[in-house]
Every structure is written in C-alpha cells, then in structure tokens.
Amino acid sequence: MESKTVKISELLDDYTDNEFFIDEESEVNIDKIKEKVIAKVSGKKTKIKPVAKIMIAAAAAAALTGMVSAAAVHGTMETYSVIAEEKAVQHKTDASADDLTEKLVDEDGNVIEVQEADGDKTQYEETLEIDGYDAGIVTDDSADVTEKLTDEDGNVIEAQKADSEADSSDKTDTFRFENE
Amino acid sequence: MTDNDIVNGLKKGKTKALEQLIDRYGKYVSSVISRILRGRNEDCRELSADVFLAVWENREKLRAENLKGYLGAAARNKAFNKLRNEWEELPLEEDMIIFDDGEQPCEAVERKETALLVNRAVNGLEPITKELFLRHYYYGQSVAEAADALGLSLSAAKTRLCRGRQTLKAILLKEGYDHGEQNCENK
Numbered sequence: 008m009e010s011k012t013v014k015i016s017e018l019l020d021d022y023t024d025n026e027f028f029i030d031e032e033s034e035v036n037i038d039k040i041k042e043k044v045i046a047k048v049s050g051k052k053t054k055i056k057p058v059a060k061i062m063i064a065a066a067a068a069a070a071l072t073g074m075v076s077a078a079a080v081h082g083t084m085e086t087y088s089v090i091a092e093e094k095a096v097q098h099k100t101d102a103s104a105d106d107l108t109e110k111l112v113d114e115d116g117n118v119i120e121v122q123e124a125d126g127d128k129t130q131y132e133e134t135l136e137i138d139g140y141d142a143g144i145v146t147d148d149s150a151d152v153t154e155k156l157t158d159e160d161g162n163v164i165e166a167q168k169a170d171s172e173a174d175s176s177d178k179t180d181t182f183r184f185e186n187e
Numbered sequence: 188m189t190d191n192d193i194v195n196g197l198k199k200g201k202t203k204a205l206e207q208l209i210d211r212y213g214k215y216v217s218s219v220i221s222r223i224l225r226g227r228n229e230d231c232r233e234l235s236a237d238v239f240l241a242v243w244e245n246r247e248k249l250r251a252e253n254l255k256g257y258l259g260a261a262a263r264n265k266a267f268n269k270l271r272n273e274w275e276e277l278p279l280e281e282d283m284i285i286f287d288d289g290e291q292p293c294e295a296v297e298r299k300e301t302a303l304l305v306n307r308a309v310n311g312l313e314p315i316t317k318e319l320f321l322r323h324y325y326y327g328q329s330v331a332e333a334a335d336a337l338g339l340s341l342s343a344a345k346t347r348l349c350r351g352r353q354t355l356k357a358i359l360l361k362e363g364y365d366h367g368e369q370n371c372e373n374k
Contacts, residue, residue: 016325019309035231047240
C-alpha cells in the first residue's frame, strides 16, 4: 500500500495567523527595517544586472579589440607607407644617382666614366690615356660645368659641357686634357 | 490603500508601495520571526528586512490575495532556515501527516485553494489544541515550551498534538486537500 506524507510545518506555510502573537512582543523598530530595505532597494534600482554587466564588458572588450586591431592595421599601413616612401626616395635617389652619372665616351666609343652618385662634393683627378693625351679630370664645385680640350699647342679645341640637369647644377666638372 | 494597490505599486517598481507594505505588515512579519527566534532583535530585524527584500525581488509574481499569508510564510521560512542552520533539525513532534493509498483527497472532492483549506482546517481545531498546534508547528516552539505557556503537562500537550494531527488530516481529506502532484497520479 502506497502512502504519502505531508509535513505539517510546511503545510502551515499556507496558514495565516490572525489570532496569536500578532503585533505583540516584537521590540523591533519597523522604521529601521524600512530604512534598511529602502536603502538597499534604492541602491539596487540603479544596479546593473550581471547579464547586462557581462554584455557591457564584452562590448567594451570587442571595442577595445577593434581599436587595437585598427591601430595595428593603421600602424602596419603606416609602416608600409614609410617603407614605400623610403623605397620611393631610395628609388629616386638611385635615379638621381644614375642621373648624376656622367659618361664620357672617347672617340672609339669606349666609356670613360666619371661618376658623382650621391651629390657629394668630390674632387678627384685621374689620368687617362686617350690617343696620346693625358686626361686629367678635375671635378670641383664651381658654378659652371666646363670641359676644355686643348690640342698639342695648348689651344682649346673643345669648349664646354654645361650640365643641364637640374639636380647636378651645383656641380662643376672640369675636364682638362693635357697634352702628354 | 488596499493590498491590491500596494501589489500594483510594487509591480510598477514604486518604492513608495514597498514602504506602505512595510508600514502595514512590518509588525506582523517581525512578530512571526521574533516568536520563532525567541526574541533576538538583531536577527529579527535582519530577517524582517530580508523578507521585504525578497518580496521586492519577486514582486512580478506577487498576488494581492492572501498577501499577509504570503508574508507570514516568507517570515517563517527565513526564521526556520536560520534555526536549521544553528540546530540542523527543528524540534518538531511528528511533523507529518500520512495519507494512505486509499485516501485520495484530490479524488474525493473538488480541489480547493490550498491556503483557504489549510486555514479552515487549523481553525477547525479545538481552541487550546489549535494554539498548541500553532505554537509548535507554526512558530517552532518545543512541546515543553508550548505546554508551559498554556499551562499543560508535557504528556497532555503531546496527546493534544496527536489528536490535532488526526483532526487536521480528517478535515483535509474531507475538504479535498491536494497534497502534491504525486497524490493525483492515479487519477
């Protein structure tokens, strides 16, 4: 035979005592209870629920991640930009250096190369043997680029070479071919 | 302001309604707790505040009907839980009514609202037995304590409690108390 039990103390949860011990004996100050409850409730009203807190934290984290990523991308792009700029400058410099390379070709088409790559002010002298001529090449920083070719008697047979390149305008190369 | 107004105010989140609830039932709640805790004003104040905070937290589910009963039950639970933490077991004499298989109150008569039924059953007890019954089972007083308060001997008090349990069971069966889903399984 199956039996069921009911706890009397739990059963009496549904009972309302309107007869015994009502409004008596308690020395508890109701105003203090009220104060405490209202203070807690008022505090709780403005409190954010845990779920909302988590969502806000997640959103903040996502935003932060986004910012960091954006910054990283921006940084990378800037780096690329700087690298690209540097490369462009390097390229330009190389190009300029190429432009600054002056080639002197002799009568047979042999290249006698005189190079001023990075715009440094250099002066050098070298001796070349060109058909009995000793070519003394002097480079200085004077305003005009002049080439002088003199014959056996010392007469100038070829006048000058004015450098029309803008970026080499600050250079003056004087080539002096002296009779050996 | 009626209980209905207070409950509606609470549901709208008005703290003014909570204040009115405390004004109206604060004394009752603290009296129930105080009786169970045998004074101890500090604990009583703490638990009373907890009851009203619980009401606030669960205000969506609150019903105006039997608001006082709801508060009383909440107060009892808080106080008993406090005692259980201290004593492990409440000193209640045979805290149960046994319904045998043949006794199917939910089949016998139409279901009625539990609170109404339990109140009617307790109020159907003989006055001295009812007070003894409530002191012991509702307020958690020991049999000796309750007997002493009513000027009864311990054995006389136990006999009355036993009689009270039988009467309560008989009333519940007669009134059609539904003592849980399990009891209606064989419907």
